[in-house]
Amino acid sequence: xxxxxxxxxxxxxxxxxxxxxxxxxxxxxxAGCANIRTDLGAPLAQAAASAWTAPVHYSKVLExxxxxxxxxxxxxxxxxxYEHVEIRERQWGLILPGDISRFFKxxxxxxxxxxxxxxxxxxxxxxxxxxxxxxxxxxxxxGFSFTLIFKIKSLSDTDEYTRxxxxxxxxxxxxxxxxxxxxxxxxxxxSGIWGLEVIRVDGMMGQRALELNQLE
Amino acid sequence: xxxIVARFALLAPLAASLSLVACxxxxxxxxxxNTWREIPADRIQVGTTTQTDILDWLGxxxxxxxxxxxxxxxxxxxxxxxxxxxxxxxxxxxxQTRYDRAVFFFDPEGVLTEYSIRDEASAGK
Numbered sequence: 001x002x003x004x005x006x007x008x009x010x011x012x013x014x015x016x017x018x019x020x021x022x023x024x025x026x027x028x029x030x031a032g033c034a035n036i037r038t039d040l041g042a043p044l045a046q047a048a049a050s051a052w053t054a055p056v057h058y059s060k061v062l063e064x065x066x067x068x069x070x071x072x073x074x075x076x077x078x079x080x081x082y083e084h085v086e087i088r089e090r091q092w093g094l095i096l097p098g099d100i101s102r103f104f105k106x107x108x109x110x111x112x113x114x115x116x117x118x119x120x121x122x123x124x125x126x127x128x129x130x131x132x133x134x135x136x137x138x139x140x141x142x143g144f145s146f147t148l149i150f151k152i153k154s155l156s157d158t159d160e161y162t163r164x165x166x167x168x169x170x171x172x173x174x175x176x177x178x179x180x181x182x183x184x185x186x187x188x189x190x191s192g193i194w195g196l197e198v199i200r201v202d203g204m205m206g207q208r209a210l211e212l213n214q215l216e
Numbered sequence: 217x218x219x220i221v222a223r224f225a226l227l228a229p230l231a232a233s234l235s236l237v238a239c240x241x242x243x244x245x246x247x248x249x250n251t252w253r254e255i256p257a258d259r260i261q262v263g264t265t266t267q268t269d270i271l272d273w274l275g276x277x278x279x280x281x282x283x284x285x286x287x288x289x290x291x292x293x294x295x296x297x298x299x300x301x302x303x304x305x306x307x308x309x310x311x312q313t314r315y316d317r318a319v320f321f322f323d324p325e326g327v328l329t330e331y332s333i334r335d336e337a338s339a340g341k
Contacts, residue, residue: 034307041315042336059330066334067317071290073283091307124284 032094038087041069044116044133055127061120068120072189072196077123081196084116087140110142181211240300240309247293248278252318252333265328270320283321286329291318 045065052061061080068080089111118133181188189196251274259265259273270289271277279290293316300309316335323329 032305032307034309036309037311039310039312041313062319062330062332067290067319067332069315071281071283071288071319073281078283 032092034089034091034093036089036091038085038089040085040087041083043084043086044082044118052128052131055129058120058122058126058128061128065118070196072194074121074194077121077126077129079122079196080120082116082118086114088112088114089140089142107145108142109145111140113138113140178211184211238302240302241298243295243297245293245295248291249275250291250293250316251275252291253316253335260328260331262328262330267320267322267326267328270328274318285324287322287326289320289322292316 058078058080065082069083070081072079072081089109091107091109093107114135114137116133116135119131120128121130123129177185185191186194188194255273260270267287267289274289274291277289278292279288281288281290294313295316296311296313298309298311301307314336318333319331320328321330
């Protein structure tokens with residue numbers, strides 16, 4: 001019996017290259033990435049807003065920026081709030097090798113939110129007494145997931161951003177609020193007569209603390 | 217023959233990934249009925265138009281806000297649209313929300329003092 005020589009079992013360079021290409025293609029097929037963009041509202045002209053100096057009548061602000069995202073009365077007058085939010089989420093997915101790949105797809109996701117805010121405060125004559133603009137980045141979150149069927153789905157918690165305008169459509173819901181919220185309606189920042197809050201303010205801060213949200 | 221099979225095995229994953237593509241497109245509309253785009257712009261006149269006129273023309277507002285003795289009618293229409301490309305290896309989704317707003321300020325007598333209308337979709341970036 002003749003044993004094979006070492007040179008005859010060595011993988012030829014061309015075959016090795018093919019195996020490498022096949023592995024890369026296979027990995028590319030089993031792996032994937034997703035890019036999810038969410039854009040709420042139109043971007044603000046922050047440079048122009050920050051250049052304004054008091055006193056300016058509120059009609060000039062309306063003329064320049066249109067209707068604000070939120071309007072509220074305050075004891076000394078009124079306040080306009082303009083907001084724009086852009087959320088970008090990136091996901092990397094991989095189908096695991098072996099039997100487990102028949103059931104699960106592994107996904108890792110990260111995200112970032114870019115928020116533009118402009119606030120204009122007016123006295124009871126409608127003249128601007130102060131204004132501020134800011135652009136800030138925040139992290140809506142990320143995470144891992146296992147899914148049974150391939151699907152593009154956000155893994156970020158964007159409810160805090162999207163609720164900002166949708167709350168307008170919740171008329172009548174104030175009647176069925178939890179007791180701590182109802183009892184403190186006079187301090188509510190959602191009514192439009194006691195002030196307002198910038199998007200993504202924690203539900204347990206400031207006036208919101210009166211609503212005892214952590215107990216819900 | 218073996219060479220053909222080997223090449224097929226090499227290209228099969230790529231062909232499979234290209235054949236499993238899909239796309240998604242969706243759109244939704246929320247808020248009050250957008251009637252402020254239908255009335256002529258010169259019909260709304262500061263100093264003469266009343267809140268009764270605005271209610272007749274535009275219907276119930278999204279919000280009525282009290283600022284001192286002033287009243288503010290706030291109309292909001294929200295349009296959400298999105299699309300996604302599912303290419304298995306690389307996927308891309310885009311969701312865009314644009315607001316069309318109209319806001320009207322009235323004095324204690326209910327006469328229009330200021331107003332502003334803006335459609336973010338047409339205003340662009």
